Amino acid sequence: MEIERYEVIFSDEIDAAEALRINSLKETSQQAIPDPDRWLEEELRRNVLLTTVDYAVDWARSRSIFPLMFGLACCAFEMIGSAASRFDISRFGMDIFRWSPRQADLMIVAGTLTWKMAPAVKLVYEQMAEPKWVIAMGACAISGGTFRESYSVVPGINHIIPVDVYVPGCPPRPEGLLYGITKIHKKIGKESIKTS
Numbered sequence: 001m002e003i004e005r006y007e008v009i010f011s012d013e014i015d016a017a018e019a020l021r022i023n024s025l026k027e028t029s030q031q032a033i034p035d036p037d038r039w040l041e042e043e044l045r046r047n048v049l050l051t052t053v054d055y056a057v058d059w060a061r062s063r064s065i066f067p068l069m070f071g072l073a074c075c076a077f078e079m080i081g082s083a084a085s086r087f088d089i090s091r092f093g094m095d096i097f098r099w100s101p102r103q104a105d106l107m108i109v110a111g112t113l114t115w116k117m118a119p120a121v122k123l124v125y126e127q128m129a130e131p132k133w134v135i136a137m138g139a140c141a142i143s144g145g146t147f148r149e150s151y152s153v154v155p156g157i158n159h160i161i162p163v164d165v166y167v168p169g170c171p172p173r174p175e176g177l178l179y180g181i182t183k184i185h186k187k188i189g190k191e192s193i194k195t196s
């Protein structure tokens, strides 16, 4: 008669085998299993943009500025140059220079402002609708420049109207004006529709 043979397994072997299984699972489970609904998260990330009303308004406003051309002297030619193809002010959403203050929100004063011209600058500025911004382009517009001591020259257009950005130089190059425009963009980006 054949005697059945039983394999004797000691409890410490069982413990060791269990430890092996646990350690193996532990090693392969360091990262959480992705949520089965992750497609939803992906869809939201691709199709939903969360922002504030202020950010959206400021972004749209800063990329659609209508500049008013106010060339008073030599600096004006650099301002005109900024609209030509080499510098291409259109890249900043400023396709057309306006001649009417009622269609403009950025006044670029480029050149020497005389006291005789000052009332016209003030009047045109006041005719522009809010919100509006001003760039003083060139040493003369900023401070009177070389003609500062002259009886006929305004020692800076900030004596007549508020200035948002100063672009220094005699004359500043078009790149300088474009840099000033990016500063206006930043300034617009900080505004809130609650106060504008």
Ligand code: SF4
Pocket (backbone or CB within 6 Å): 073, 074, 075, 076, 110, 111, 112, 138, 139, 140, 141, 145, 146, 169, 170, 171, 172
């Ligand atoms: S800053 Fe120089 S280039 Fe510009 S208007 Fe005055 S003198 Fe002319």
